[in-house]
Amino acid sequence: MDRFVIRGGVPLQGVVRISGAKNAALPCLAASLLTDRPVILENLPAVRDIQTTCHLLEMLGAAVEQRQEAPASSAAGCRQIVVEARNIKSVEAPWEMVRTMRASTLVLGPLVARFGHARVSLPGGCAIGARPIDMHLKGLEKLGATISSEHGFVEARAKRLRGARISFERITVTGTEDLMMAATLAEGETILENAAREPEVEDLAQLLTQMGAKIAGAGTSSIRIQGVARLEGARHAVIPDRIEAGTYLAAAGITGGELRIENCRPDHLLAIIKKFREAGLQIDTPTPSSLHVKPNGVLQAADMTTEEYPGFATDLQAQYMVLVTQASGTSRIKETIFENRFMHAPELSRMGADIRIEGNCAIVRGKTSLTGAGVTASDLRASASLVLAGLVAEGETVIERVYHIDRGYERIEEKLRSVGARIERTAS
Numbered sequence: 001m002d003r004f005v006i007r008g009g010v011p012l013q014g015v016v017r018i019s020g021a022k023n024a025a026l027p028c029l030a031a032s033l034l035t036d037r038p039v040i041l042e043n044l045p046a047v048r049d050i051q052t053t054c055h056l057l058e059m060l061g062a063a064v065e066q067r068q069e070a071p072a073s074s075a076a077g078c079r080q081i082v083v084e085a086r087n088i089k090s091v092e093a094p095w096e097m098v099r100t101m102r103a104s105t106l107v108l109g110p111l112v113a114r115f116g117h118a119r120v121s122l123p124g125g126c127a128i129g130a131r132p133i134d135m136h137l138k139g140l141e142k143l144g145a146t147i148s149s150e151h152g153f154v155e156a157r158a159k160r161l162r163g164a165r166i167s168f169e170r171i172t173v174t175g176t177e178d179l180m181m182a183a184t185l186a187e188g189e190t191i192l193e194n195a196a197r198e199p200e201v202e203d204l205a206q207l208l209t210q211m212g213a214k215i216a217g218a219g220t221s222s223i224r225i226q227g228v229a230r231l232e233g234a235r236h237a238v239i240p241d242r243i244e245a246g247t248y249l250a251a252a253g254i255t256g257g258e259l260r261i262e263n264c265r266p267d268h269l270l271a272i273i274k275k276f277r278e279a280g281l282q283i284d285t286p287t288p289s290s291l292h293v294k295p296n297g298v299l300q301a302a303d304m305t306t307e308e309y310p311g312f313a314t315d316l317q318a319q320y321m322v323l324v325t326q327a328s329g330t331s332r333i334k335e336t337i338f339e340n341r342f343m344h345a346p347e348l349s350r351m352g353a354d355i356r357i358e359g360n361c362a363i364v365r366g367k368t369s370l371t372g373a374g375v376t377a378s379d380l381r382a383s384a385s386l387v388l389a390g391l392v393a394e395g396e397t398v399i400e401r402v403y404h405i406d407r408g409y410e411r412i413e414e415k416l417r418s419v420g421a422r423i424e425r426t427a428s
């Protein structure tokens, strides 16, 4: 398994280009199951979760063609994938697939909508919490599916889904995506209330609409879908990754460097930009697709609470935590989305951070100087925070199990090295 070796202390300087959003690409790839025509997706990041999803689609019988780098001049980013779900011969997402990537449950809605049957291994828990899919299943039942579960699998069957009004008892991103996809082929109208408003939901709705779906309100908390008989193919470039962009904002902030972040969407990062400015960063938006960040005096402590979009993203909580270890004062971080998303705190404490966990709050006292150490990655975003800590820590930091990072960050060590970081990937 690969590891990163980082020698800290270099203020980052230069330009970083953001890749396509993993969390937009995954539902868009699942949406290709809704039609037998080719779906062409562009600006996809070269990350492990995309490969896992392509493997799952092939296991179901879809033809998946990965085209090399698009012409550098193309605005469509660096990777293109064509999926043709013409000869689907299985409707089962096996355990070993779902175990490695919970987002495999996104095939549930498309499979039962198009084929009347889906069999998906229950995801079980993961490093950041139990993460059940009860709301996905309740929604499919509302649409007329019969749900059964045994031997660790959940099975959904339906002659044809019928539109319904579904009100989520709490906001769920992939739950909204799964049911929005299912509703596109249901008979009649479906209304999703208390729906997730994430940009990735809106991006998926754009693809579905290009495929012929009739959707209104995506990106708001109430989405209306009029079912249609069939969907066509489409070509779609996914949005830039707002979490990757936020991670590089934190990287600049923690090293006291200056970065220009290109090919991003500042309008998807308003709460993040506001909070990072409060913590003492100077952030400008020179164009609608770029950010410019540099120091603005010393970093200041600032409390933060994670919320569903458009609030401060839980996927940037770990990165914010490591940033405020370098701020003078005490910052209180409240995690409201997942029940166990402070796995990075003990590792950061081993590097010298002063962090106390009280229930779903982390109390961070800064400024503490961090020293390099051997640390272990646990989940995707916690691992990113360990990289950020290594960038500022005195001495050498070795991060084991970087496959967690490779799931969601494209070539992170190359991008960081290109702006001055001393980081190497070694095979262990």
Ligand code: EPZ
Pocket (backbone or CB within 6 Å): 023, 026, 102, 103, 129, 130, 131, 132, 133, 134, 135, 136, 137, 170, 171, 172, 173, 174, 175, 314, 315, 337, 338, 339, 380, 381, 408
């Ligand atoms: C999506 O996960 C993202 N993944 C996550 O990003 C992100 O952290 C999360 O949304 C929150 O923004 C993808 O988009 C592929 P939820 P998702 O359903 O949809 C509970 C990353 O790092 N819940 O919005 O699985 C759940 O346990 C990943 O890229 C139920 O109880 O998250 C959680 O506490 C990590 N029952 C809360 O709701 C359900 O049926 C929000 O979960 C569904 C969810």
